[in-house]
Amino acid sequence: MEFSPKRARAQKMPDLIGAYRPISGVPDEMVAPDGTVKPGWLKFMSALDALGAEELTNRFQHADQYLRDAGVFYRMYDGLEQGERDWPLAHIPLLIAEDEWRGIEAGLAQRADLLETVIADIYGNNTLVREGLLPPELIAGNPEFLRPMVGIAPMSGHHLHFCAFELGRGPDGRWWVLGDRTQAPSGAGFALENRVATTRALADIYADLNVHRLAGFFRDFRNALTDMGGNGSGRVAILTPGPLNETYFEHAYIARYLGFLLVQGEDLVVVDGQVMVRTVSGLKPISVLWRRLDGDFTDPLELRQDSQIGTPGLAEAVRRGSVGFVNSLGAGILETRALGAFLPAIARSRLGSDLALPNIATWWCGGQEARAYVRDNFDALLVGPALSTLLSIDDDGGTAAIADLDPAARAALLEKIEADPKAFAAQEAVKLSTAPVYVGGALEPRPITLRVYAARTDNGWSIMPGGFARVGYALDTAAIAMQRGGQAADVWVVSEGEVEQVTLLAQSNSTIERNPSGNLPSRAGDNLIWLGRYAERCEASVRILRAYHLRLAELGREDNPLLVATRDYLEPLGIDATEAVPAGLLAIIDGAVRSASQIRDRFSPDGWLALTDLQKTARRFARTIKPGDDATRAMTVLLRKLAGFSGLVHENMYRFAGWRFLEIGRRLERGIQIAEIATWLCAPDAPEGATEMLLEIGDSVMTHRRRYGYGYGNLGAVELLISDPLNPRSVMFQLTELLAQLKELPGGQVDGQLSAAAKAALKLQTELAVIDAADVNPDMLIGVGNGLANISNLIAEMYF
Numbered sequence: 001m002e003f004s005p006k007r008a009r010a011q012k013m014p015d016l017i018g019a020y021r022p023i024s025g026v027p028d029e030m031v032a033p034d035g036t037v038k039p040g041w042l043k044f045m046s047a048l049d050a051l052g053a054e055e056l057t058n059r060f061q062h063a064d065q066y067l068r069d070a071g072v073f074y075r076m077y078d079g080l081e082q083g084e085r086d087w088p089l090a091h092i093p094l095l096i097a098e099d100e101w102r103g104i105e106a107g108l109a110q111r112a113d114l115l116e117t118v119i120a121d122i123y124g125n126n127t128l129v130r131e132g133l134l135p136p137e138l139i140a141g142n143p144e145f146l147r148p149m150v151g152i153a154p155m156s157g158h159h160l161h162f163c164a165f166e167l168g169r170g171p172d173g174r175w176w177v178l179g180d181r182t183q184a185p186s187g188a189g190f191a192l193e194n195r196v197a198t199t200r201a202l203a204d205i206y207a208d209l210n211v212h213r214l215a216g217f218f219r220d221f222r223n224a225l226t227d228m229g230g231n232g233s234g235r236v237a238i239l240t241p242g243p244l245n246e247t248y249f250e251h252a253y254i255a256r257y258l259g260f261l262l263v264q265g266e267d268l269v270v271v272d273g274q275v276m277v278r279t280v281s282g283l284k285p286i287s288v289l290w291r292r293l294d295g296d297f298t299d300p301l302e303l304r305q306d307s308q309i310g311t312p313g314l315a316e317a318v319r320r321g322s323v324g325f326v327n328s329l330g331a332g333i334l335e336t337r338a339l340g341a342f343l344p345a346i347a348r349s350r351l352g353s354d355l356a357l358p359n360i361a362t363w364w365c366g367g368q369e370a371r372a373y374v375r376d377n378f379d380a381l382l383v384g385p386a387l388s389t390l391l392s393i394d395d396d397g398g399t400a401a402i403a404d405l406d407p408a409a410r411a412a413l414l415e416k417i418e419a420d421p422k423a424f425a426a427q428e429a430v431k432l433s434t435a436p437v438y439v440g441g442a443l444e445p446r447p448i449t450l451r452v453y454a455a456r457t458d459n460g461w462s463i464m465p466g467g468f469a470r471v472g473y474a475l476d477t478a479a480i481a482m483q484r485g486g487q488a489a490d491v492w493v494v495s496e497g498e499v500e501q502v503t504l505l506a507q508s509n510s511t512i513e514r515n516p517s518g519n520l521p522s523r524a525g526d527n528l529i530w531l532g533r534y535a536e537r538c539e540a541s542v543r544i545l546r547a548y549h550l551r552l553a554e555l556g557r558e559d560n561p562l563l564v565a566t567r568d569y570l571e572p573l574g575i576d577a578t579e580a581v582p583a584g585l586l587a588i589i590d591g592a593v594r595s596a597s598q599i600r601d602r603f604s605p606d607g608w609l610a611l612t613d614l615q616k617t618a619r620r621f622a623r624t625i626k627p628g629d630d631a632t633r634a635m636t637v638l639l640r641k642l643a644g645f646s647g648l649v650h651e652n653m654y655r656f657a658g659w660r661f662l663e664i665g666r667r668l669e670r671g672i673q674i675a676e677i678a679t680w681l682c683a684p685d686a687p688e689g690a691t692e693m694l695l696e697i698g699d700s701v702m703t704h705r706r707r708y709g710y711g712y713g714n715l716g717a718v719e720l721l722i723s724d725p726l727n728p729r730s731v732m733f734q735l736t737e738l739l740a741q742l743k744e745l746p747g748g749q750v751d752g753q754l755s756a757a758a759k760a761a762l763k764l765q766t767e768l769a770v771i772d773a774a775d776v777n778p779d780m781l782i783g784v785g786n787g788l789a790n791i792s793n794l795i796a797e798m799y800f
Contacts, residue, residue: 014042014045014046014048014049015049016045016048016049016436016442016443017030017031017037017041017042017045017443019442019443020436020442020443020444020445021444021445022434022445023434023445025171026171026431026432026433026434026445027169027170027171027173027433027434028433028434028435028445029094029095029096029169029433029434029435029436029448030045030095030435030436033173038095038097039097039494039496040095040097040209040492040494041095043208043209044095044205044209047202047204047205047208048202048205053441056438057441059201059202060091060201060438062200062201063089063091063197063198063200063201064086064089064197066196066197066200067086067087067089067193067197068086069605069609070193070196070605070609071249071600071605071608071609071612072086072087072190072193072197072249072253073085073086073087073249087190087193087488088486088487088488089194089197089198089487089488089489090437090438090446090469090471090487090488090489091198091201091438091489092435092436092437092438092443092489093198093202093489093490093491093492094435094448094450094469094489094490094491094492095209095492095494096491096492096493096494097493097494098212098493098494098495098496101212101465101493103175103356104167104175104357104452104463105463106356107175107355107356107357108165108357108452108454108461108463109454109460109461109463110347110351110353110355110356110357111165111177111180111355111356111357112160112163112454112456112461113351113461114343114346114347114350114351114355115160115163115180115182115334116158116159116160117346117350117351118134118334118339118343118346119159119160119182119328119330119331119333119334120159122134122139122145122330122333123149123150123151123152123159123328123330124151126139128346131349133342133345133346133349134339134342134346135342135364135366135367135422137366137422138336138338138339138342138364138386138387139333141387142333142336142387143296143387144183144295144296144330144332144333144335144336144387145330145333146295146296146303146329146330148302148303148315149315149318149328149329149330152318152319153321154318154324154325154328155228155287155318155321155322155323155324156228156324158456159327159328159331160182160327160328160331160456161224161225161228161326161327161455161456162185162188162221162290162326162327162453162454162455162456163180163181163182163185163327163453163454164180164181164185164186164187164188164451164452164453164454164467165177165179165180165181165451165452165453165454166178166179166180166181166449166450166451167357167449167450167451167452168360168430168432168433168448168449168450169432169433170430170431170433171431174357174358175357175450176357176358176359176360176430177355177357177358177359177360178359178360178430178449179335179389180334180335180359181335181451182327182331182332182334182335183294183295183327183331183332183335184291184292184293184294184295184327184332185453186247186250186292187247187250187451187453187467187468188218188250188254188453188464189247189249189250189251189253189254189257190247190250190468190488191214191451191453191464191466191467191468191490191491192214192218192253192257193253194468194488194489194490195214195466195490197490198489198490199490206492209492209494210494210495210496210497210498210499211492211493211494211495211499212465212466212492212493212494212495212499213465213499213500213501213502214464214465214466215502215503216500216502217453217455217462217463217464217465218257218258219502219503220455220457220458220459220462221455221456221457221462222258222259222260223457223458224455224456224457224458225260225288225290225326227458228287228288228324229287229288229324230287235285235286235287235288236260236261236286236287236288236290237260237261237262237263237277237286237288237289237290238251238254238255238260238261238262238263238289238290238291238292239263239264239265239268239289239290239291239292239293239298240252240262240263240264240292240293241264241265241292241293241297241309242264242309242598243597243598243600245292245293247292248600249600251292251601252600252601253600253601255601256600256601256602260290261277261286261519261521262601263277263286263289263521264309264523265293265298265307265308265309265310265311266311266523267521267522267523268286268311268314269283269311269313270311270312270313270314270316270317271283273313273316273317273319273320273322274317274320274322274323275287275289275311275313275314275317275322275323277521278521278522278523279519279520279521279522280520280521280522280525280657280661280745280746280799281519281520281657281746281747282746284519286323287322287323287324288323288324288325288326289314289323289324289325289326290325290326291325291326291327293309293310294332295325295328295329295330295331295332296329296332297309297310298310298311298314298315298325298329299311299312299313299314299315299329300312301313301315301316302315302316303315303329314329315329335389336386336387336388336389337362337384337385337386337387337388337389337425337427338362338364338366338386338387338425339362340359340360340362340425340427341362341363341364341367341370341425342364343355343359344358344359360427360428360430361427361428362425362426362427362428363381363425363426363427364386364422364425365386365417365421365422365423365424365425365426366386366421366422370426371417371421374417374424374426375414375417378402378410378414379402379403379410380402380403380428380429381402381426381427381428381429382399382400382401382402382426382427382428382429383399383400383402383413383417383424383425383426383427384399384400384424384425384427385423385424385425386422386423386424386425387423400413401429402429403429432447432448432449433447433448434446434447434448435448435469435471435489437471437487446471446472446473446474447471447472448469448470448471448472448489449469449470450467450468450469450470450491451467451468451469451470452464452466452467453467465493466490466491466492466493467491468488468489468490468491469488469489469490469491470486470487470488470489471486471487471488471489472486472487473486473487520602520656520657520658520661522799522800523598523800524598524599524602524658525657525658525661525799525800526661526796526799526800527595527596527598527599528595528599528602528658528661528662528665529661529662529664529665529668529792529795530591530595530665531592531595531596531599531662531665532661532662532663532664532665532666532667532668532669533665533666533668533669534588534589534591534592534595534669535592535642535645535646535665535666535669536665536666536669536670536673537588537669537673538585538588538589538592538642539639539642540669540670540673540674540677540697541570541573541575541584541585541588542585542635542638542639542642543635543639543696543697543699544566544569544570544577544677544697545570545575545577545582545585545631545635546631546632546635546636546639547566547693547696547697548563548566548567548577549580549627549628549629549631549632549635550632551563551689551693552627552628553628553629553632558578560687561687561688562687562688562689562690562693563577564687565680565686565687565690566693569677569680570582570584574587578627579622579627580621580622580625580626580627580630580631580634581618581621581622581625581631581634583622585618586618586619586622589614589615589618590615592611593611593612593615596608596611599658602658604648604649604652604653606648606652607645607648607649607652610641610644610645610648610649611645613641614638614641614642614645617637617638617641618638621634621637621638649662650662650663650666657745657746660741660744660745661745663737663741664738664741664742664745664795667734667735667737667738667741668734668738668788668791668792670729670734671731671734671735671738671784671788672785672788672789674698674721674722674729674730674731674734675722675731675781675782675784675785675788676781676785677694677697677698678694678718678721678722678776678781679778679781679782679785681693681694681697682694682714682717682718682776682777682778682781683778691714691717694717694721695717695720695721698717698720698721698729699729700717700720700721700727700729703720703727704716704717704720707720708720715773715774716773718773718776719773722768722773722776722781722784723768723769723771723773723776725769731768731784732765732768732769735761735764735765735768736765738761738791739758739761739762739765742754742755742757742758742761742795743758745799747798755794755798756794756797756798757791757794757795757798760787760790760791760794761791763787764784764787764788764791768784
C-alpha cells in the first residue's frame with residue numbers, strides 16, 4: 001500500500017510528513033510499505049513541525065556554523081586539483097528503532113567474526129583455498145595480499161579490531177551489506193561531529209527521543225586499545241598519512257577525543273625490532289598503532305618501496321611481536337569485491353549458519369556457472385575489476401552499470417570478460433531505500449546508505465549505536481559518494497525507554513596516572529615553534545605596514561625618505577609595501593595555518609577558528625582595500641585578530657611541553673624582529689621620524705612617554721626596546737622568557753647544567769644586561785639577531 005497524503009491528513013500527521021512523497025516501489029526509511037509512519041518518526045516530525053520553517057532553518061544554519069567553526073572539512077580531489085570542502089551535513093537524522101538495530105548489531109558481530117576467520121586463514125594455514133571455498137587467484141594475485149605478513153601471528157591474537165560496514169536496505173525491506181571496510185576504516189570521527197552538530201540544532205528534540213549515546217562505544221574501544229598496549233604511558237598512537245589525506249581532520253579529532261598520540265611515518269623509527277616515536281624527550285616505545293593508511297604504505301623496506309609516508313622496519317616489528325596494528329597489515333584483502341561471492345558458503349562452513357545480514361549478491365566471473373549467469377543477466381548487473389573494493393555505489397575502480405552503457409560498450413566489456421574472466425566480478429544493481437532530506441522548507445526522498453562501526457573490546461564486538469548515513473544529492477545512487485557531492489546525516493537509534501547516559505570519562509577512585517610532559521613528538525614540537533614564529537612575524541609585518549600606510553595617508557607622497565626606507569626594508573623579506581595587503585604577508589599567515597594544520601590534535605578548535613578567520617579576513621582585504629587610510633584600518637583589524645588568536649592560544653593552553661615550544665617560537669621571533677627593525681631604524685643614516693616609527697612598531701609609544709617624557713628620544717627608544725627587562729616588547733624581555741622556558745624543557749637543565757641552547761640564551765641575556773643604550777649600534781644589533789638565530793638552531797639540533 002502506498003503512502004497516502006489524504007490518509008496522513010486524516011490521521012493529523014505533521015505537515016512535513018503530509019507533504020512528503022516517497023517514490024513508488026522504493027523502500028523508505030520513514031514511511032512503511034503499508035503507508036504508516038515508522039516508530040519514532042512521527043514524534044520527531046511533529047516536533048520539527050512545531051518549530052516552524054523559519055526556526056528550523058535557523059537551527060540548521062547553527063549546525064552548519066558549528067561545523068565551520070570546528071574546522072570540520074573533507075578534502076576533495078578533482079584531477080590535479082584538491083581543496084577542502086565544508087563537511088556536508090544533511091540536517092535530518094536517520095532514525096532506526098532499537099529492536100531493528102539489535103538485529104543489525106547481531107548480524108554485524110557475526111560478520112566481523114567471519115572476516116576474522118577468513119583473514120586468519122589467508123595469512124595462516126590457507127585451508128579455505130585447499131577446501132575450494134576460496135579461489136587461489138583472489139589471494140595470490142591480489143595487490144592487497146601482503147606476502148611478508150604470511151605466518152605472522154598478531155600481537156593481540158586478532159587481526160581485526162575496528163571495522164566498518166556499508167549497509168543498504170534492499171527492495172525486500174531487509175538490510176544488506178554492500179561492503180566491508182577493514183583496511184583503515186574512516187568516518188567514526190565524522191559520526192561524532194555529525195552527532196554534536198545535529199544535537200546542537202535539535203537538542204530539545206534529541207532529549208525527548210531516547211537516542212542511544214555514542215560515547216560508550218569509544219570509551220570501550222579506547223580501553224581495549226590501552227589494555228592491548230599494556231597500559232603503559234604513551235603506548236597507543238594513531239598513524240596518519242598526514243594533513244593532505246582526505247580525512248585528516250578525523251584522525252586529529254579522534255586522537256584528541258581519545259587522548260592518543262597522533263603520529264606520521266616520519267615520527268617513528270624501529271630500533272632492534274621495537275617501534276619508537278621521536279619525542280622531545282628522546283625515543284619512546286609504541287606498542288599499538290591504529291593505522292589510518294593502507295597497509296602496503298606502512299613499510300617501504302618490506303612492502304611498498306615507493307612509500308614516503310611509512311617507516312622502515314614496521315613489518316619486522318610486527319614479526320617480532322613488539323607492536324600491534326589496528327587492523328593487521330594485509331587486512332585490506334577483505335575488501336576485495338569478488339570475495340562477496342564466497343562469504344555465504346564460508347559462513348556455512350565455518351560458522352555453521354547463514355549470514356544474518358546477507359551481502360549484496362556477487363558473482364566472480366572466474367567460475368563457469370557464475371560467468372554464465374553474468375552473461376545471461378548482463379543488463380541488470382554492475383561489473384568491475386574482481387580485485388577492487390566491494391562497494392559498488394561509491395567506486396572509482398572501473399565499475400560499470402551495464403544498463404547505462406551503449407551497445408558497443410556492452411559488447412566490448414563482454415569481450416573483455418570472456419578473454420580474462422578471472423579479472424572481473426559482477427554485483428546486483430541495488431535500488432537503495434530513501435530517507436527524507438530537508439530541501440527548501442520541505443522533505444524530499446533521497447537514496448541512503450548506512451555506515452556502521454564495530455570495535456573489538458574485552459566483551460567481544462561492540463557495534464556503534466548509530467554511525468552515519470550517506471545521503472544522495474539526487475535520486476541517482478551514484479550521487480551518494482562524498483567526492484561527488486553527497487551529504488552525511490547522523491543516525492539515531494531510538495528507544496521506547498530511557499537510555500544510559502554514558503560518558504567517555506571513567507569513574508574511578510584508583511590512583512591517578514598522568515602522562516609525562518615529554519610525550520610530545522618532535523615533529524609536533526617543531527611545528528609549534530614555527531607556529532609561534534609565524535604568528536610573531538605576521539604581527540611585526542602588520543605593525544610595519546600599518547605605520548607605513550598611516551604615514552602614506554598623512555603625507556600623500558610615496559617618495560618620503562621614511563617611506564622609501566620602509567619599502568627597502570620590506571622588499572628583501574618578500575613584502576611589497578605598495579600593495580594594501582601584500583602577497584608576502586598572506587604567505588606568512590598561510591605558513592602559520594600550515595604549521596597549525598600539522599598539529600590539529602594538539603590545537604584547540606577556538607585557536608584554529610581564530611587563525612583561519614585571520615587568514616580569510618586578510619585574503620578578503622587583499623581583494624577589496626586600497627593603500628593609505630583603508631590599509632591602515634585593515635592592518636588594525638588584523639592586529640586585533642592576531643591579539644585574539646594569541647590570547648586564545650597562550651592563555652588557554654596547558655603549560656606542558658607543547659605550550660613551551662610555542663612560547664619559545666614567539667620569543668625567538670619577537671626578539672629577532674625587534675633587533676632587525678631597530679637595526680634599520682637606529683642606523684646613523686636613518687631618515688627623520690625613524691625613532692617614532694620604531695616606538696610605534698614596538699607598541700611602546702605610551703610607555704616611552706611615561707618613562708622618558710620628551711627627552712632622550714633615540715636613546716630612550718633603544719633602551720626601552722633592546723635592554724629594558726620590564727618591557728614585554730624588548731629583546732631583553734624575550735631572552736629572559738626564552739631562557740626560563742628552555743630550562744623547563746626536557747634536558748634543559750640537568751644537575752645544574754644548562755643545555756647548549758639555554759647557555760647561549762643566558763650568554764646573550766648577560767651581554768644585553770650590561771650594555772648601555774649609547775653603546776647600542778647596528779653591528780651589535782645584528783649580532784643579537786644572529787645570536788637568537790643560533791639559539792633556534794641549537795634547539796632544532798637537540799629536539800628535532
